[in-house]
Amino acid sequence: MGTTFHGPSPWPHITRAIRTRGPRHAAIAHLGEDAPTLLPLRAGDxxxxxASRAAVRAHATSPVALAHYVDAGVRVLSSPNLHANVIATDRRAVIGSVNASYSSTIADEAVVITDDPDIVAAVRKFIDGIDEITDVDQVFLDNATAIWQIGRAVPLPGIGGRNRAEPDFLPTPVTRMFLWHITDYQPGAAEEHERAAHTSRRRTSAGPAAKYQLEWFRIDTPGGRGRLQRGDVLLQVTADNQWLYSPAVVDSDPIAIPHTRRAVAYQLRTRVGLEPIAVTDAEVGLADVGHPNPRLRTDHRIVSASLRAALLRLWNL
Structure with missing residues (x-):
């Protein structure tokens, strides 16, 4: 393998590199709730x-993630002075800037992954030598949960994700994303009335209205009603699987389409100026960042946080 550099989206490479036998030792300063997906550790690691009081109260380290690792048999230790992010397996070392959190998957991060035995040994020695540590047990978790509940998300020095230029366009974080093929649909009078009412009562701070437009999306499949929710992010693919359109945000509740049994329509808010991308180009780009099978030709919900982040990065979102 040698020594390789990965950025600005290194998490797929990190996750793949640490899937090895033998115990893993990691020093990761801060954990988001989705840390176990990015950093899959097991018993013996x-x-x-x-997980200091300041980090938990600022919502930089999640008690939910801590509890997951403890329940999995990982020995979890807290050090209030930790700011490094390094991992050592039996054969590889990861050294870089990444915390195990959603914000890290959308920030410009960088790591070096190496199988140099001297560096692997040095990283392991560094982790084993961290002092001022406290075992994270059930009492620690109970206390951390109480601190989290009275705290709030605030910036900490050296921590933070990308600041989006348009904070009101996409939800933060994006937790629900779907991919669907485009349907040819012309709204009727009832849907247009709903659109007019919705537009007249909605105000936005996202900038001039010309930056956004509203579109209609129809679902005919059984169970379509309620399948999408306000704030969901939707990627649409042309019927011939040639073009992938930029993300749209569901901007309405489901609207029943008259004279149909189950079909519903949704209003989508889209950003003007984001061009569609060829599906083949998108597949190549996603494979390059660790997603060789993104299933861009199949309607489905995108459950992988790292894949959601990689898809948004296709449009620099």
Whole structure:
């Protein structure tokens, strides 16, 4: 393997690199709730984190993630001075800037992954030598949960994800994303009335209205009603699987389409100026960042947080 550099989206490479036999030792300063997906550790592994009162109260380290690792048999330790992010397996070392959190998947991060035995040994020695540590047990978790509940998300020095230029366009974070093929649909009078009412009562701080437009999306499949929710992000693909359109945000509740049994329509808010991307180009780009099978030709919900982030990055969102 040698030594390789990965950025600005290194998490797929990290996750793949640490899927090895033997114990893994990690020192990751801060954990989001989705950390176990990015950093899949198991019984016998060691994880050092900064789960200090300040980090938990600022929602930089999640008690939910801590509890997941403890329940999995990982030895979890807290060090209030930890700011490093390194991992050592039996054969590889990861050294870089990444916390195990959603914000890290959308920020410009970088890591070096190496199988140099001297560096692997040095990283392991560094992790094992971290002092001022406390075992994370059930008492620690109960206390951390109480601190989290009275705290709030605030910036900490050296922590933070990308600041979006248009904060009101996409939800933060994007937790629900779907891919569907485009349907040819012309709204009737009832749907247009709903659109007019919705537009007249909605105000937005996202900038001039010319930056956005509303479109209609129809679902005919059984169970379509309620399948999407306000704030969901939708990617649409042309029927011939040639073009992938930029993300749209569901901007309405489901609207029943008259004279149909189950079909519903939704209003979508789209950003003007984001061009469609060829599906083949998107597949190549996603494979390059660790997603060789993104299923861009099949309607489905995108459950992988790292894949959602990689798809948004196709349009620099």
């Amino acid at each position: 060691v994880l050092v984190v900064n």
